[in-house]
Structures are given as C-alpha cells and as structure tokens.
Amino acid sequence: xxxxxxxxxxxxxxxxxxxxxxxxxxxxxxxxxxxxxxxxxxxxxxxxxxxxxxxxxxxxxxxxxxxxxxxxxxxxxxxxxxxxxxxxxxxxxxxxxxxxxxxxxxxxxxxxxxxxxxxxxxxxxxxxxxxxxxxxxxxxxxxxxxxxxxxxxxxxxxxxxxxxxxxxxxxxxxxxxxxxxxxxxxxxxxxxxxxxxxxxxxxxxxxxxxxxxxxxxxxxxxxxxxxxxxxxxxxxxxxxxxxxxxxxxxxxxxxxxxxxxxxxxxxxxxxxxxxxxxxxxxxxxxxxxxxxxxxxxxxxxxxxxxxxxxxxxxxxxxxxxxxxxxxxxxxxxxxxxxxxxxxxxxxxxxxxxxxxxxxxxxxxxxxxxxxxxxxxxxxxxxxxxxxxxxxxxxxxxxxxxxxxxxxxxxxxxxxxxxxxxxxxxxxxxxxxx
Numbered sequence: 001x002x003x004x005x006x007x008x009x010x011x012x013x014x015x016x017x018x019x020x021x022x023x024x025x026x027x028x029x030x031x032x033x034x035x036x037x038x039x040x041x042x043x044x045x046x047x048x049x050x051x052x053x054x055x056x057x058x059x060x061x062x063x064x065x066x067x068x069x070x071x072x073x074x075x076x077x078x079x080x081x082x083x084x085x086x087x088x089x090x091x092x093x094x095x096x097x098x099x100x101x102x103x104x105x106x107x108x109x110x111x112x113x114x115x116x117x118x119x120x121x122x123x124x125x126x127x128x129x130x131x132x133x134x135x136x137x138x139x140x141x142x143x144x145x146x147x148x149x150x151x152x153x154x155x156x157x158x159x160x161x162x163x164x165x166x167x168x169x170x171x172x173x174x175x176x177x178x179x180x181x182x183x184x185x186x187x188x189x190x191x192x193x194x195x196x197x198x199x200x201x202x203x204x205x206x207x208x209x210x211x212x213x214x215x216x217x218x219x220x221x222x223x224x225x226x227x228x229x230x231x232x233x234x235x236x237x238x239x240x241x242x243x244x245x246x247x248x249x250x251x252x253x254x255x256x257x258x259x260x261x262x263x264x265x266x267x268x269x270x271x272x273x274x275x276x277x278x279x280x281x282x283x284x285x286x287x288x289x290x291x292x293x294x295x296x297x298x299x300x301x302x303x304x305x306x307x308x309x310x311x312x313x314x315x316x317x318x319x320x321x322x323x324x325x326x327x328x329x330x331x332x333x334x335x336x337x338x339x340x341x342x343x344x345x346x347x348x349x350x351x352x353x354x355x356x357x358x359x360x361x362x363x364x365x366x367x368x369x370x371x372x373x374x375x376x377x378x379x380x381x382x383x384x385x386x387x388x389x390x391x392x393x394x395x396x397x398x399x400x401x402x403x404x405x406x407x408x409x410x411x412x413x414x415x416x417x418x419x420x421x422x423x424x425x426x427x428x429x430x431x432x433x
Contacts, residue, residue, distance in 0.1 A: 206353020
C-alpha cells in the first residue's frame with residue numbers, strides 16, 4: 001500500500017499543478033437566459049443526489065458484519081473524492097463532450113471543465129448554468145461505483161477498489177452516459193428512454209457488482225455457510241431514509257427545471273418506493289417469513305431503482321404497479337441467490353441490476369404516447385436491443401477491468417486480513433471501543 005500511496009499522491013499533485021495553468025474559458029450568461037427558479041431547484045437537487053452517497057454508506061454499513069462497517073462505509077465516501085476529481089479532469093468530457101460517432105465524448109472538450117461556465121448550454125439544459133448541469137451529473141457519476149461495493153464487501157483491498165472505480169467511471173460509466181443522455185448518443189438516437197439513470201446508473205452498477213462477485217469469489221464465511229448477522233439495522237433504516245429523501249433530487253431533478261415534469265417524477269418516485277416496501281414485507285409474510293425492517297428497507301430501494309428510468313414518463317398508478325412488480329421479482333431473485341454459490345454480499349445485482357432491468361422494460365411499456373400500451377412498438381424493441389447491448393458491455397467490460405485491476409494490484413485481501421476484518425486490516429480503525 002505505501003507504493004500505491006506514493007503513486008496516488010504524486011498523480012494528484014501533478015494534476016493540481018496542471019490545473020493552475022488551464023484557462024477557464026468562461027462565458028458570461030446572456031441577460032435573461034437563466035431561470036432563477038430552475039437554478040434554485042437544480043442546486044437543491046444536486047445537493048440531494050450527493051446526500052444519497054452518505055445514505056448508501058449507512059445502508060450498506062448496517063448490513064455488513066461488525067468488523068467491516070467502517071471499510072464499507074468509507075468505500076462510498078472515497079467515491080465522492082475520487083470521482084469528483086476524475087469528473088472535473090476528463091469524466092464530464094467523455095460523457096458529454098463532442099460526440100465521436102455517438103460512442104464517446106472528446107476527452108478535451110471540457111478538460112478541467114474548461115468552457116463549462118455559468119452560461120446555459122441549450123443542448124443539455126436551456127435555463128440553468130452549464131456548470132450546474134455538470135455538477136448535477138457528477139453526483140450520478142459518484143454514486144454509481146459506490147453501489148457496486150455492496151457485492152464485493154468484506155473481501156476487497158482498499159487500494160484495488162480505488163483503482164477499479166476510477167477505471168469503471170472512465171471506461172464503463174462515461175460511455176453509457178454518453179450513449180444514453182448525450183443528444184448524439186447512439187442509444188438516445190435509437191429511442192432508448194432513461195429519465196434518471198435506470199440504465200446508466202443501476203444496470204451498470206448491477207452488472208459490475210455481478211462481475212465483481214464472480215471474479216473475487218466467495219468469502220470464507222460464505223463457504224462455511226456461517227450465519228450472517230448485520231451490524232446495525234438502525235443504520236440500514238437511516239440509510240434508507242436518506243436514500244429515499246435524496247432520490248427526489250435524483251429523479252425530480254432530472255426534469256432539469258422546476259416544472260410539471262419534476263412534480264410528476266416526484267410523485268411517481270414516492271409511490272413506487274412506498275408500494276415496493278409494502279410488497280416486499282407482505283410477500284415475505286405470504287411465504288411464512290417475518291416482516292423485517294431490513295426487508296422493507298431493501299424493498300423501498302428496489303422501488304426507487306425501478307421507477308428511476310420511468311419517473312417522468314409514466315402515471316402515478318403505473319408507478320405503483322412498477323414498484324410492486326419490481327419488489328416481488330427482486331425478492332424472488334434474492335431467495336434464489338441464497339440457494340446458489342454466488343456471493344453477492346448485499347444482493348446488489350438482484351436489487352439494483354434486476355431493478356434497473358425491470359424499470360427499463362416497464363418504461364418501454366408504459367412511457368406516455370410511445371410505450372407499448374399506447375400501441376407503439378418502436379420504443380419497446382429499442383429498449384430490448386438496448387438491454388442486450390448494455391448488459392454485455394457493463395458485465396463484460398467490468399469483468400475485464402477487474403482483471404486489469406488485479407494485474408496492477410491484487411484485488412482480494414489475504415485470508416488473515418479477511419478474518420481480522422477490513423476495518424482493522426485496511427484502515428487501522430474499529431467500531432469496537
């Protein structure tokens with residue numbers, strides 16, 4: 001780890017010096033071009049989305065074993081630092097820079113956010129500063145790799161994790177964001193709808209989680225079939241509350257203004273999450289299980305995931321249906337996973353991966369005027385094709401990046417470190433007093 005620290009620190013220092021000499025290329029906003037209301041809402045939404053990452057840290061941190069709480073929570077927090085820097089340097093350019101055949105943005109379009117100023121860019125958001133749009137999108141880029149951590153928790157080396165999420169952000173997330181949200185992106189032109197990130201965020205994280213769980217293999221405790229006891233269920237409830245609250249910025253903020261679309265997304269988001277939380281515990285009761293706080297929390301998050309791509313395109317009634325169906329599907333998937341040898345520690349793929357897939361398909365069925373229930377087939381077929389492309393790219397690409405990372409720095413901790421717990425072995429800290 002000392003060698004990694006030296007390389008990481010020197011790299012950051014070099015970037016810091018380079019940043020001093022990059023001109024801003026700022027352009028003043030023309031008078032009357034910015035809506036104060038839209039800007040105020042987007043500033044709020046941007047803050048709400050950032051809050052989701054600490055919320056995720058509590059959500060995941062409460063679920064792992066007591067000796068891995070700090071390490072799991074810290075993996076979310078470190079994403080806020082690393083991805084923020086990468087996004088400023090080149091990530092935003094790759095996702096939203098001048099398009100190269102609808103596949104990737106020019107990395108020098110907005111290098112160090114040069115030219116991303118307080119003036120609006122009508123191609124992306126016509127009534128708010130372009131810089132605010134870049135910051136809003138940054139928060140999505142932060143939480144996506146953080147979501148992956150739940151699948152590889154309790155056995156991944158910290159330095160290797162940092163390398164992987166950096167590679168994932170540049171080579172998986174940025175291209176998917178470009179394909180889907182850039183006006184010239186090929187999935188966007190194909191007709192794939194993703195209001196707030198079901199495909200870009202949750203499917204990509206879900207498939208990367210599945211690839212990571214397969215690549216890293218099973219924990220020693222999982223091999224021995226030891227009973228897993230979550231460290232702190234109140235943390236899970238707190239994390240769920242922060243995620244639910246922050247998700248209003250995630251979905252309603254994706255309307256890019258204080259408008260009717262934002263209100264609809266707000267309503268569908270709350271309804272889907274509520275119905276999914278209830279569906280999870282009621283379905284558990286049907287199967288003879290006790291209704292649990294952790295089950296309701298997971299169900300609520302599955303509902304949030306599933307409604308994300310559809311939030312501004314469907315009715316409130318349809319959102320209730322989407323949340324319920326996604327919750328039951330994920331519940332069954334979690335049960336099937338427990339009977340398998342797959343060690344996805346916190347069920348990231350059954351919940352985020354499948355939740356995103358369900359949401360993507362439901363969007364193509366119910367999207368206003370262009371969905372299957374309105375007699376249109378083009379959107380449905382576009383989404384099926386997009387589903388295949390994204391699945392292959394996100395899973396295959398992530399698996400390759402795990403291999404590359406492992407060649408640079410071994411991904412998995414030693415058996416001794418795993419037994420000791422990552423809190424002490426990786427960070428020298430402990431929740432025990």
